Amino acid sequence: MNNEDFDLVMRAQKGDDDAFYKLICTYKCELYKIAYSYLNNEQDSLDAIQETTYRAYKNISKLRTPQYFKTWLIRILINYCSDELNQNKKLKLIKHQSNIQNKQYDNSNIEAVELLDSLKPDYKKIILLKYFHDFTLRDIAQIMKKPEGTVKTWLYKALKQLKNILIEEGEDCV
Structure with missing residues (x-):
């Protein structure tokens, strides 16, 4: 600040x-x-x-x-x-592009947000704050009132789940 x-x-x-x-x-x-x-x-x-x-x-x-x-x-x-x-x-988060009124998201972000429905609420919160709003892990830990180590672990698990979903759907995820 x-x-x-x-x-x-x-x-x-x-x-x-x-x-x-x-x-x-x-x-x-x-x-x-x-x-x-x-x-x-x-x-x-x-x-x-x-x-x-x-x-x-x-x-x-x-x-x-x-x-x-x-x-x-x-x-x-x-x-x-x-x-x-x-x-x-x-x-349910974003389902149809025609319903989107916030033009800050591009198509790849819309697809990513749709995937977040399958995550636990805390995992979804971390992904949104980290990758859509550019918060640091320290800031996320403060927002969520959790230790930074917990936030890192949840982030790792959320990313792993998302990767597995993409693999199951046959998406190319590198």
């Missing part, structure tokens, strides 16, 4: 609404991409960002380590998205 963002977090924790607004604006595109990768729907993703913003605003004074604001915010978003998926039983 850069010094400017750290200062904004400190100001937001003291009740500065403008500072909080600037922080949310800084991360809104990243939040949208993550929410969309979970919910596969523009409106649901926007609702998730709205709820995440509300929860973060309400609880920012409880944030103990301001330098982890971003991971804290993403954890709130992921928890909300997971709750929505469980409540609404939206267990």
